[in-house]
Amino acid sequence: xxxxxxxxxxxxxxxxxxxxxxxxxxxxxxxxxxxxxxxxxxxxxxxxxxxxxxxxxxxxxxxxxxxxxxxxxxxxxxxxxxxxxxxxxxxxxxxxxxxxxxxxxxxxxxxxxxxxxxxxxxxxxxxxxxxxxxxxxxxxxxxxxxxxxxxxxxxxxxxxxxxxxxxxxxxxxxxxxxxxxxxxxxxxxxxxxxxxxxxxxxxxxxxxxxxxxxxxxxxxxxxxxxxxxxxxxxxxxxxxxxxxxxxxxxxxxxxxxxxxxxxxxxxxxxxxxxxxxxxxxxx
Amino acid sequence: xxxxxxxxxxxxxxxxxxxxxxxxxxxxxxxxxxxxxxxxxxxxxxxxxxxxxxxxxxxxxxxxxxxxxxxxxxxxxxxxxxxxxxxxxxxxxxxxxxxxxxxxxxxxxxxxxxxxxxxxxxxxxxxxxxxxxxxxxxxxxxxxxxxxxxxxxxxxxxxxxxxxxxxxxxxxxxxxxxxxxxxxxxxxxxxxxxxxxxxxxxxxxxxxxxxxxxxxxxxxxxxxxxxxxxxxxxxxxxxxxxxxxxxxxxxxxxxxxxxxxxxxxxxxxxxxxxxxxxxxxxx
Numbered sequence: 001x002x003x004x005x006x007x008x009x010x011x012x013x014x015x016x017x018x019x020x021x022x023x024x025x026x027x028x029x030x031x032x033x034x035x036x037x038x039x040x041x042x043x044x045x046x047x048x049x050x051x052x053x054x055x056x057x058x059x060x061x062x063x064x065x066x067x068x069x070x071x072x073x074x075x076x077x078x079x080x081x082x083x084x085x086x087x088x089x090x091x092x093x094x095x096x097x098x099x100x101x102x103x104x105x106x107x108x109x110x111x112x113x114x115x116x117x118x119x120x121x122x123x124x125x126x127x128x129x130x131x132x133x134x135x136x137x138x139x140x141x142x143x144x145x146x147x148x149x150x151x152x153x154x155x156x157x158x159x160x161x162x163x164x165x166x167x168x169x170x171x172x173x174x175x176x177x178x179x180x181x182x183x184x185x186x187x188x189x190x191x192x193x194x195x196x197x198x199x200x201x202x203x204x205x206x207x208x209x210x211x212x213x214x215x216x217x218x219x220x221x222x223x224x225x226x227x228x229x230x231x232x233x234x235x236x237x238x239x240x241x242x243x244x245x246x247x248x249x250x251x252x253x254x255x256x257x258x259x260x261x262x263x264x265x266x267x268x269x270x271x272x273x274x275x276x277x278x279x280x281x282x283x
Numbered sequence: 284x285x286x287x288x289x290x291x292x293x294x295x296x297x298x299x300x301x302x303x304x305x306x307x308x309x310x311x312x313x314x315x316x317x318x319x320x321x322x323x324x325x326x327x328x329x330x331x332x333x334x335x336x337x338x339x340x341x342x343x344x345x346x347x348x349x350x351x352x353x354x355x356x357x358x359x360x361x362x363x364x365x366x367x368x369x370x371x372x373x374x375x376x377x378x379x380x381x382x383x384x385x386x387x388x389x390x391x392x393x394x395x396x397x398x399x400x401x402x403x404x405x406x407x408x409x410x411x412x413x414x415x416x417x418x419x420x421x422x423x424x425x426x427x428x429x430x431x432x433x434x435x436x437x438x439x440x441x442x443x444x445x446x447x448x449x450x451x452x453x454x455x456x457x458x459x460x461x462x463x464x465x466x467x468x469x470x471x472x473x474x475x476x477x478x479x480x481x482x483x484x485x486x487x488x489x490x491x492x493x494x495x496x497x498x499x500x501x502x503x504x505x506x507x508x509x510x511x512x513x514x515x516x517x518x519x520x521x522x523x524x525x526x527x528x529x530x531x532x533x534x535x536x537x538x539x540x541x542x543x544x545x546x547x548x549x550x551x552x553x554x555x556x557x558x559x560x561x562x563x564x565x566x
Contacts, residue, residue, distance in 0.1 A: 072366055075368065076365060076367040076521070079516070082513070094559060096565075113310060121544045122299075123540065175499050183498075185502065186502070
């Protein structure tokens, strides 16, 4: 890439975050497949962790893209990311064990078309547009697939559309009590969109630091994870859901504390700080 | 990639690049052929409906008076938020209206969607003006034209110095309602086309009745309609680059670019949505 404008200088290079984000999130999603091996959904939380990793990567991509000046709000990038992502995630989910890989490929196709349209037809002429929208679509797709896998314990389509309901001791299969039939996927969509668009929007401006922005992204990811963990009580085993919820809350508490710490580091002054020292000899 | 990083031409509206146009036409044709092979004639009709819906959304967004952050400070006319948020609001309201009316027939559902979207924008625009006039004490004045094309009211006397106009003139109000109606119409059209495809395929795949699979079909069609709505709205937002006052704004003339981009993006996203169920059970 020939043109490179950083919002806040320094930090980890974007390409490094890209590789760790992509490989890490795909491996974490595949770890939820342990549920199928063990016949118990105790590993559903890996889906949420995959979403958190993807969100950190996506926030850095948004930072990279928005440093060129889109002319419209930062949230628009998050909206197009999840818009492309949810289509890719649900299409990929129908391919069984290959779901995460197919999801990434389909998301890359949709993102590439959106990026080419934005650059060649709408004439944004931003050098990183195509690459960024590909990355964002993949991030959106992994976020949706990860959170969906976390809520219902599997990333396979048939698992997402069938649920069990017990009436008078009999367990029957019902499509209404499933992740997609119950429209939980719409909530996951919005939780992912809010998580991806908030961090950079909140931290941008003078003195923006990469570690603080990415910590906020992780915090938003865990916050979304808590909500999905509560919803997962409806779909997976109670103890598995409790494990998911505890991990989400611990992750959120840790990232929240770290974020406040980093904010205090970067802030000029804060309320419970030492009084601001007056320059000697009066102002 | 070579054609994308080209130098910016000065002034005027930059036309789409030849490569972008050719690529767009090729992609639409490929998508149409794929739709025909996957779901035969029904798929072809559904994809054409989706493309028309996407184009309506992309066109409708240009009517909506978007003010962004300057409008929040009373320094530019329009509603004080971004394009993606406004379009999503109008589109989702329209989609709810249309989805509710879906059992009453195609025409009624489309009308319901258009009225839903238009009604939301009418309420939003009215309340925005109530807040501007009675809360912030600023009159409505456009910065782009001297006279309101509909009412004939003159603006320059009311425009504060150093601003691009403020408040929400009547022409912008009309534009907002038209934009909301077009967006709602497009979103509902996408929803209805996808619903038809899923209601035809799901009972065969799952060996169930139409009533049993209704929650899945409605949820899938709804989430995909929302996703495509957001992709098209964001591409239109990139075309507008920031703020627009309504149909009288010079930026409105850029809409052909957004229509091409929306058609191609809808075709590619739509083919994945239509082909979603083809792979269920293959792996």
